[in-house]
Amino acid sequence: MRTGTSERTTRRFRSIRRRALPGLVALLLPVAGLVGLTTPARAADTGATATYAKASDWGSGFEGKWTVKNTGTTTISSWTVEWDFPEGTKVTSSWDATVTSSGNHYTAKNLSWNGSLAPGASVSFGFNGTGSGSPTGCRLNGGSCDGTSVPGDEPPSAPGTPSASSITDTSVKLSWSAATDDKGVKDYEVLRDGAKVATVTTTSWSDSGLTAGTDYSYAVRARDTAGQTGPASGSVAVRTTGGGGGEQPPGQHVKLGYFTNWGVYGRNYHVKNIVTSGSAEKITHINYAFGNVTGGKCTIGDAYADYDKAYTADQSVDGKADTWDQPLRGNFNQLRKLKAKYPHIKVLWSFGGWTWSGGFGDAVKNPAAFAKSCHDLVEDPRWADVFDGIDLDWEYPNACGLTCDTSGPGAFTDMMRAMRAEFGTNALVTAAITADASDGGKIDSADYAGASQYADWYNVMTYDFFGAWAAKGPTAPHSPLTSYPGIPQAGFDTDAALTKLRAKGVPAKKLLLGIGFYGRGWTGVTQKEPGGTATGAAPGTYEAGIEDYKVLKGKCPANGTVAGTAYAHCGDQWWSYDSPATVTGKMDYAKSKGLGGAFFWEFSGDTTDGELLTAIHRGLG
Structure with missing residues (x-):
């Protein structure tokens, strides 16, 4: 039926725009994708780090690269990097390391010739993959990829999700259950919208200086006596009372x-x-x-x-x-x-x-x-x-x-x-x-x-x-x-x-x-009113036959209406839009x-x- 064709075309417009992106993504990602993953874990070696970069992205796949660096004072004889990928992301080929997987968990081990790293030395390995390519939970030789884990010492557990009370226009009180640690918890870091805003030694804290009628998100994480930081708690959403300041409340x-x-x-x-x-x-x-x-x-x-x-x-x-x-x-x-x-x-x-x-x-x-x-x-x-x-x-x-x-x-x-x-x-x-x-x-x-x-x-x-x-x-x-x-x-x-x-x-x-917020049009049209014949789709910025309203209002101003919708005949083109x-x-x-x-x-x-x-x-x- 023709409705299948018509609705298919607008969705194809969305699809074509998406397919045009991979080249641009590939240009942007090598710098923006560089990130060190710092999930604490039990350590077997210290003084080493592992960082990840997405070297390129072509839409249907990507190239990832890990770099292992010895930041310590003694030589590392071997290295193993582990990480998790989200569902749907897979490694399809690799080089300069032996990469294996168990479900979504991946393990990369050095080859015979690149396992030894002197102090200050680094080595990289890469792979091709499909999916989003965003790793989490990185571990290097059993420890944190940022090199902060302490040998033989477990990081603290996640504290309980904070509860909020005494909410006013500008303040809120937060309370949470304590984390546990084999060596003892030293203090807690309070996160507001993902950024650290306080370090406290108790299991409660009051935030102030907030904006009335505003949404905030809070979580906490513990730090032990060895300086290791544990995972963040669940987050609690808080909206301060009051408001105004130009907001437009929802109408009917x-x-x-x-x-x-x-x-x-x-x-x-x-x-x-x-x-x-x-x-x-x-x-x-x-x-x-x-x-x-x-x-x-x-x-x-x-x-x-x-x-x-x-x-x-x-x-x-x-x-x-x-x-x-x-x-x-x-x-x-x-x-x-x-x-x-x-x-x-x-x-x-x-x-x-x-x-x-x-x-x-x-x-x-x-x-x-x-x-x-x-x-x-x-x-x-x-x-x-x-x-x-x-x-x-x-x-x-x-x-x-x-x-x-x-x-x-x-x-x-x-x-x-x-x-x-x-x-x-x-x-x-x-x-x-x-x-x-x-x-x-x-x-x-x-x-x-x-x-x-x-x-x-x-x-x-x-x-x-x-x-x-x-x-x-x-x-x-x-x-x-x-x-x-x-x-x-x-x-x-x-x-x-x-x-x-x-x-x-x-x-x-x-x-x-x-x-x-766009129009659809034909070319080769001589008749101003609807019902005319055409020779094909009118040219458009992203796809033939379709154009944004912001372009059409100047390019081909409306000169008629039919069935509650505007139309325009300019030259040999005919467009309809709202x-x-x-x-x-x-x-x-x-x-x-x-x-x-x-x-x-x-x-x-x-x-x-x-x-x-x-x-x-x-x-x-």
Whole structure:
């Protein structure tokens, strides 16, 4: 069906942009990827360190390199480096060391000719791999990779997760259960948002000088009498009372925007742009896209962009530069800073999308295990405070997208039920769903009504109904609000989709109307009005047939409207897109139908002052 083709094209646009990134990643990572891993462990040798660098990344794989250095005063006769890789990351070949694995745990031993290291000497070995390539838990000759472990002495255990009390506008009291150590605990380091803010000898501490109405995350770690530091405790989230200072409290309607992790590359769009455009004060939620679905699990989409990319002070939301050794960097840390500045914003991690929806079919064979894997990743202690829930973008349950799914009409409901059970009632659980309301179309293929009882809302993808995948036309608006005489396909409009979903039993308040911050166009067109013939797709910045609104408003200004959507005929090109005026009309529709709000794909398509989002914000009130 043509709706499969239209929706496939917009997702392919996302996929193509992602495929264009590996070369740039390879240029950035050799410096930014250098990091020493310092997980304490029992030591057999001291006076040596091991550091890791990702030498290059080509998207489907990467090259990693370890460097072992003798920082002591005596010669080391041999070395063994151990580390863990996340699920989905594997070593495929290696050189200058013998590398073996047991599950996700890897061990590298020197060869006969490079085991001996005199004081000050170093040696490197490398490997090729697939996956994210971010190692954890490094050990060198049984001890810490930073060379700080003491022979024969265990580091202290993790203290208990702190509890928070006496929370005011500017202060909080923290208490935790003691750590244990064979030689005795000397003191505790208190971590606020991953950075050490205090060292105390007791199991409680009060933080002060905080900002009212702001989210913070606290953890503690112990240090023993030998100077060894143990692992950090679990973290506790704290929000100070009060607030104001320019924050925009959530209104009656959801105003959600997608932020793409690959946008930080060629598009040069970062979390800080949400602030500088004035958008942060006008949204209620952000969907961070995308995490992958593979091997029956939720997995990282782009490790470098997600949590490793270092930001300079001028690029950062709070004006503070990242350091090489801070626990969390990249978009996740910038989103953390955004939420600290605008506490009303909630962030969901979106999984799937056009390119990565093929994994859902296998994942839902065991919905409970799939949900647990997603919860474990979203609630990873490194970034648990960043996310307020999960969004599932399955394209499409029991229907065809990039691949065809045959899971059955109940599979989507089974997945959403398992997600709600795993995430609980306090987290957000949402989904992006089809807008194909044709008879026997995608809305009819899955039990969206039954699943809606487990969802906070659905993002209904009411765009990409028509486009230049039909190279010769007829020209038609890609996001019509209503049907109109001559529409190429019945059931391919926003009102038809939302009406059908409500008729099936999905509550109106759980439906969000979708807006595309881009247009779709043809070339070789002589007719101004819709319905003309064409010779192919119009040229676009990233892909033929598609262009950001911020470009089109100047390149090809709108000179007509049809079905509540703007269109433009300039030269031999014909484009359709939403303008501030048509967005305002669609928001009036959303309010008249009692919808839960609106969402848009995606931030970087808007103008630098966010005029489309402003229209959503003002239209919904």
